[in-house]
Amino acid sequence: MEMMVADFDRTVHWQTVYTTKGEDEVSWFEESPDHSLDLIFRAWTGRNASIVDVGGGASRLVDALVARGQSHITVIDLSAAALDTAKSRLPSASNVTWVVADITRWEPDGAFDVWHDRAAFHFLTDIADQIAYVGVMSKALKLGGIAIVGTFAPSGPEKCSGLTVARHDAEGLKRIFGQKYKLLSSEPYQHTTPWKSVQDFQFSTFMKIATE
Numbered sequence: 001m002e003m004m005v006a007d008f009d010r011t012v013h014w015q016t017v018y019t020t021k022g023e024d025e026v027s028w029f030e031e032s033p034d035h036s037l038d039l040i041f042r043a044w045t046g047r048n049a050s051i052v053d054v055g056g057g058a059s060r061l062v063d064a065l066v067a068r069g070q071s072h073i074t075v076i077d078l079s080a081a082a083l084d085t086a087k088s089r090l091p092s093a094s095n096v097t098w099v100v101a102d103i104t105r106w107e108p109d110g111a112f113d114v115w116h117d118r119a120a121f122h123f124l125t126d127i128a129d130q131i132a133y134v135g136v137m138s139k140a141l142k143l144g145g146i147a148i149v150g151t152f153a154p155s156g157p158e159k160c161s162g163l164t165v166a167r168h169d170a171e172g173l174k175r176i177f178g179q180k181y182k183l184l185s186s187e188p189y190q191h192t193t194p195w196k197s198v199q200d201f202q203f204s205t206f207m208k209i210a211t212e
Ligand SMILES: C[S@@+](CC[C@H](N)C(=O)[O-])C[C@H]1O[C@@H](n2cnc3c(N)ncnc32)[C@H](O)[C@@H]1O
Pocket: 010, 014, 028, 029, 030, 054, 055, 056, 057, 058, 059, 060, 076, 077, 078, 079, 082, 101, 102, 103, 104, 117, 118, 119, 120, 123, 160
């Protein structure tokens, strides 16, 4: 019962954010998702990857992936309003699957080559939610698939969008993700908000190396 109340609040929070603020009025806005694109195409050199952007919100990553000819893209977020914003920017023929769901409860119906998450996992401060996230990621990713997870670094902000976050480094993520995942690389990244403050992120890239 407690979980249901927490989940309800989470959805309301994010719907309120995306229905009251413009795309570039949120701290995580980036004009162009160059860093994520670079990480995705460094890690995945195959032609047409199936890619899921987890907690994608209204991010322009989906636009950039469509523009690069990627045709198996899924964007999942708690906020329907965020996804509507992203959807409204794209050509109508774009082959994107939009999923409104809590990532900790999502039941993926396909297998993905690439899992990308910029600034969603760090909102899961509860261990049970983190474990659920890893369970969903393991169902969603093919063996050999890549997970790119960007969170606030230990030196980053303690809060985002008014919510307390869990800050991570690569070793901490590795412990949470467990033995099914091999850490391929990790790097610091500094995001500059629309009001010019700098936030320390880390982006870690893992490969799923086992099913059990
Ligand atoms: C800081 S924003 C980042 C959005 C996007 N990734 C970007 O880089 O612009 C965090 C996003 O995660 C989504 N989110 C938070 N918790 C979530 C959950 N449990 N399941 C799905 N999405 C979630 C929010 O709705 C929001 O869009």
